[in-house]
Structures are given as C-alpha cells and as structure tokens.
Amino acid sequence: MNVRSDLNRKVVEVFGRLAIDKRRLLFSQLQKRGISAYVAEWVLESVVPGVGPLLPEEAHKVQDWAKRVIPGPKDQNIIKHRLSQGETVRVLTPVEVEVDLNRKKKPSHFARLRLLGIDEAYIPTELLEYYPDLLRHGMWGVVELSQLAEGTAILSFKPMQATVNLELFKDTRRSFSLEEWRALLLISMGYNPLAFNEEETNLLLARLLPLVQKNLHLMELAPKGTGKSYIYENISPKVRLVSGGNVSPAVLFVNNATGQWGLLARFAVVVLDEVQTLRFDKPEEIVGGLKGYLANGKLTRGGLYETASDCGLVLLANIQLDERQRPVRDILVEELPFFLQETAFLDRIRGIIPGWRLPKLSGDYLIGPDTEISVGLKSDFFGDVLLAMREDLGPDQYCARTVSLKGERPYKRNEESVRTLAAGFMKVQFPHGDVSREDFERFCLRPAIEMRQLVWDQLYRLDGEYRQYEHNLECA
Structure with a gap:
C-alpha cells in the first residue's frame, strides 16, 4: 500500500479527539493488565488525552492511574x-x-x-x-x-461511551482517497497498512463485515498465528469472543430453567474461536438451533421461548497447510467438529475468509514503535460507528438493484450472500455511498464473490444436490 506519511496529520485534522496515535497504546503497556484496546484507549483519552506519541511522563501518569483503578486477578480480596x-x-x-x-x-x-x-x-x-x-x-x-x-x-x-454521529462520519470519508481510507481502517484495527497488499487488505477488512451487517455469519479458516481473533477481542464490548470451555444451548440460545437469553440474543457479534477445541454440549441441539437462527434470525429452544436477534456468528478454525502454504484438504471444513460439517448448516454461512492467504502476524504487521503511519480512530468510537452502520440500508438497496448472478436458475442463497457481503464491503469502504462501478466491482463485489465461492465449493463437493446449479459464481 502506497500512502503518504502526512495521512497522520489529515486524520487528526478531520477527526480531532476521535483520532489516536496507536503507538500510545503500545507504549502505555495497558493491555498487559488484561484489558482490551477499546478499554485501554478510553483510559488514555481520559487520563492523558492527546494524539502524539506517548511521552514518558504521560506513561508514568497512566500507569499510576492503572495501578490504583484497574484491578488485577490477585486484587479481589484486597x-x-x-x-x-x-x-x-x-x-x-x-x-x-x-x-x-x-x-x-x-x-x-x-x-x-x-x-x-x-x-x-x-x-x-x-x-x-x-x-x-x-x-x-x-x-x-x-x-x-x-x-x-x-x-x-x-x-x-x-x-465508556463514544458519541456517534453517523451522518458526520459518512461525510468525513470525502476527505480521503480510497487508498487513504483503507489505510485508516487498517490502522484503526491495529495493523500497519504498509505491510499488506490489496488482496490481504480485503481479507482483513472482511473481518469487519459482521459488525456493519445484521445477521451476517462468517467462517475464517487459517493456520495459527494469523490473528483471527485479534480484532474481535479489541473492537467493542458488544462483540463477544468465546475461546475455550463449554458451549451449550443455554449459553448460545436461552436457559429454559431461568428464561435468561443467551449470547446470540445479547450481543451484536458472537465469535467462536478455535472451534475444534471448544466442548459442545448437546451438539445436535446446537446445530439444529443454529440452522434455524442462521436462516431466519429467530432464537428459540424447545418452543418455550422465542425472540428475534440481529447478532452475527463468526466461526474461527485452524487448518493445516502444505509446503506451498495452501490447505492440505480439498474439503476445507473436514477439520471442523463433525456436526458443523452438515451442508444445511454450511449453506447458511455467508462466506469463508481464506485466512491462509494472510501472513503470520509479527511485529512488522502490527502498529509498532517505528510504524510511520500510526494515527487511527479510537477503538471504542470505531466499534460503535461500525455497528451504527447496520442501520444504513442504502448499500443493501444498491446491491439488491445491481447485483445478480449468471445462470438460468441461480441459487437463491448464493445471490443473497453475495449481495450482503458486497453491501458490507461498501459500508466499510464507501460509507458516503459515492462509489464508481469500477471501484464497486473491484473492492466490494469481487471479494464478496470469492468469499461465497469458497462456501459453494464445499457444498458442491459434499452434496450432489447442489450440483444442479452453476459451479462458478459470476455476476450477470
């Protein structure tokens, strides 16, 4: 990515106090206290507001505040x-x-x-x-x-409460070129934009789609070390990452004994990390409930309770690669728990992020002490404004009018998925709605088709029922 170093200055001029030099978070050492970036950056803004590099006296002040106010695991009894x-x-x-x-x-x-x-x-x-x-x-x-x-x-x-003016945020997009805006998005996610090419940037931005689109369900498959869960841990308290432990129908859907709604009813996005290592209680009931929820957004369990939710579900899983860094297996989902390989379930996943095409995260790929372009949006504001974009239906309507798949009888879920994914890419990169047809096809539609094609490839190989439709997804 070729972006000029004066992007730092422009971001501060346009966003003011909503901008932060991400190196401040690094130098503060606050995340070593077990808090997410959206919390740590709020602390920085509250205790030592500013956008430049964190000065030694500021670091001392914020650490002193943290010792007094942020409890550690050994401080409960104290x-x-x-x-x-x-x-x-x-x-x-x-x-x-x-x-x-x-x-x-x-x-x-x-x-x-x-x-x-x-x-x-x-x-x-x-x-x-x-x-x-x-x-x-x-x-x-x-x-x-x-x-x-x-x-x-x-x-x-x-x-912690960020103030979101969605119309004002959309208008700020006009101050940036597309390349600058994509760089700003990566910086706000904690990445060094100069370290990624166009395709890798698309894949990183795809991780934001469940935030801007209601009921958008994704899967990311990649080897260890590519930072699949990094953004979800640090973007918003309305995103819940489940890593390790038991996952039961009561945890996901509703506790029939108490009537308390589960994670899918209470959060905007639920992320199941390293699904191969999670322990699923009553897997048949879980996959049955998920199939219904992923299809129609309705949560229920045994007919006792029912509610609607717009929560997105993200599944993160590790896969093995060969010496060329490509998946060992043609059936990518073979390493998932068996009950998640059911085609009726997979069909309801909108797209797969091919995380194996991303480099393993190292110091060069994240914002570091020497990162030249490092000013992004504060994480609490960034997460809230992305979630606010869910209410903007303009991109969805644009895609409904302009996107259709080739073929005499295109498969309905493929078309719906491509439209939903493309609209999500449009919200992230063109929130002001001003996009040329060329840019829409290159940065929104093409990545959307590639993500859905990976799901369709799995269905095509696993179940002959799907082979009555076109294999290669192309737009008319």
Whole structure:
C-alpha cells in the first residue's frame, strides 16, 4: 500500500479527539493488565488525552492511574477487604445487571462485577434508566463501590461511551482517497497498512463485515498465528469472543430453567474461536438451533421461548497447510467438529475468509514503535460507528438493484450472500455511498464473490444436490 506519511496529520485534522496515535497504546503497556484496546484507549483519552506519541511522563501518569483503578486477578480480596473496612473503592471493571423476578431477596435486579468476584451488588435503578446496555450485555466503566448494611453497593458509574454521529462520519470519508481510507481502517484495527497488499487488505477488512451487517455469519479458516481473533477481542464490548470451555444451548440460545437469553440474543457479534477445541454440549441441539437462527434470525429452544436477534456468528478454525502454504484438504471444513460439517448448516454461512492467504502476524504487521503511519480512530468510537452502520440500508438497496448472478436458475442463497457481503464491503469502504462501478466491482463485489465461492465449493463437493446449479459464481 502506497500512502503518504502526512495521512497522520489529515486524520487528526478531520477527526480531532476521535483520532489516536496507536503507538500510545503500545507504549502505555495497558493491555498487559488484561484489558482490551477499546478499554485501554478510553483510559488514555481520559487520563492523558492527546494524539502524539506517548511521552514518558504521560506513561508514568497512566500507569499510576492503572495501578490504583484497574484491578488485577490477585486484587479481589484486597478490594473486598478495603470495602469491609468502610472504604469507598473506585475501580474500572465490566458491569452486568441481571433481573430475577422470582428471587426472595429484594430488589430483583443486581449487578455482577466478575473481575472482582462480586456476584450481587446493589445498583440504583436510575443508572439502569440512563444506561440500558447494562441490562443487555453489560458495560465497561469506572464504578464507585461501598459496603452498606444491605451488602456491596454501586454508588456511581462512569461508562465508556463514544458519541456517534453517523451522518458526520459518512461525510468525513470525502476527505480521503480510497487508498487513504483503507489505510485508516487498517490502522484503526491495529495493523500497519504498509505491510499488506490489496488482496490481504480485503481479507482483513472482511473481518469487519459482521459488525456493519445484521445477521451476517462468517467462517475464517487459517493456520495459527494469523490473528483471527485479534480484532474481535479489541473492537467493542458488544462483540463477544468465546475461546475455550463449554458451549451449550443455554449459553448460545436461552436457559429454559431461568428464561435468561443467551449470547446470540445479547450481543451484536458472537465469535467462536478455535472451534475444534471448544466442548459442545448437546451438539445436535446446537446445530439444529443454529440452522434455524442462521436462516431466519429467530432464537428459540424447545418452543418455550422465542425472540428475534440481529447478532452475527463468526466461526474461527485452524487448518493445516502444505509446503506451498495452501490447505492440505480439498474439503476445507473436514477439520471442523463433525456436526458443523452438515451442508444445511454450511449453506447458511455467508462466506469463508481464506485466512491462509494472510501472513503470520509479527511485529512488522502490527502498529509498532517505528510504524510511520500510526494515527487511527479510537477503538471504542470505531466499534460503535461500525455497528451504527447496520442501520444504513442504502448499500443493501444498491446491491439488491445491481447485483445478480449468471445462470438460468441461480441459487437463491448464493445471490443473497453475495449481495450482503458486497453491501458490507461498501459500508466499510464507501460509507458516503459515492462509489464508481469500477471501484464497486473491484473492492466490494469481487471479494464478496470469492468469499461465497469458497462456501459453494464445499457444498458442491459434499452434496450432489447442489450440483444442479452453476459451479462458478459470476455476476450477470
């Protein structure tokens, strides 16, 4: 990618306080405290605001703040002891609120602060009215805690909250060339834009599609070390990464015993990382529920509860490569758990990101101390504005009008998938809607077809039913 070094200056001029030099995050060492980039950059902006490189005195100040406010895994008992001694304690932590109408202990709503090992803290109802996301998927923020006669209580809560003006964001796109904008997107994701070619940039941007498109379900297959989960860990608290442990129908869909909705109902994107190593309870029930959900966006389990959700599902899996760095197997999904290889399930996956075409991440590919172009969008704002793009239906309508597949009888899901993926690429790269037909075909439509073709290739090989349709996907 050939981008001039003055892009740093332009990003600051256009976005102001919403821009940040990503090297500040690196020098702050905040992520070593176990917090995501969207939290760490919020801390930087709150404690030592600025867009230039982090100065030594600023690094010292933010580290001092972190020691006092960000609890480590060994600090639970210390914080509880301070509370027991009547202290008011101020900590940065995720807060989740649950409501149990049947519980005998009042009030029926209570806060969980899992980093602190506190499962039932009193929280004022006014905070729930101000910040309803506490009830949906939880929020990160600075809380003041005290120990009252009734138990642990939250006295105040200052959330991480980016302000998103979607129309203003769209208009900022006009200040940048396409190459500059694609570089800005990579920097905002934490990557060095000068290290990737055009195809690799397309693949990295494809990881953003489930954020900008409702109910967009993807799979990424790659060897270890390509950073499949990196962006999902660091982009937004509304994206939930599941890595290790048990995955059950209650966790994904709904707990029939309590009526509590699972991850797919409460988050914008759910990512199952390294699916080969996850332990799935009742896999037949899981794949049955997923097939229904991926097809129509309805969540249910045994008919007891039903709701709609626009959550996207992303499956990340490792695959083996040969000496030419190509997949060993023609059937790419053979290394997935058997129940996820069912063609009726795979058909509902919109596209496959061929992560094996990306280089293994090293210092050269991420923002580092010597990265020349390093100013991007703050992660909390970047994640929120991408999610806000879900409500912009203009690109979807454009693709519905202009994209159709060749053939006498094109397969409906192929056409729908290509349109959805192309509209997602358009939202990410051309949010202002101003795109030439040539650029649309090169940067939106072609990558979309390639991603869906990989799914279609699997279906074609696994099930003769699909061979009644054209094998090669081409647009009319």
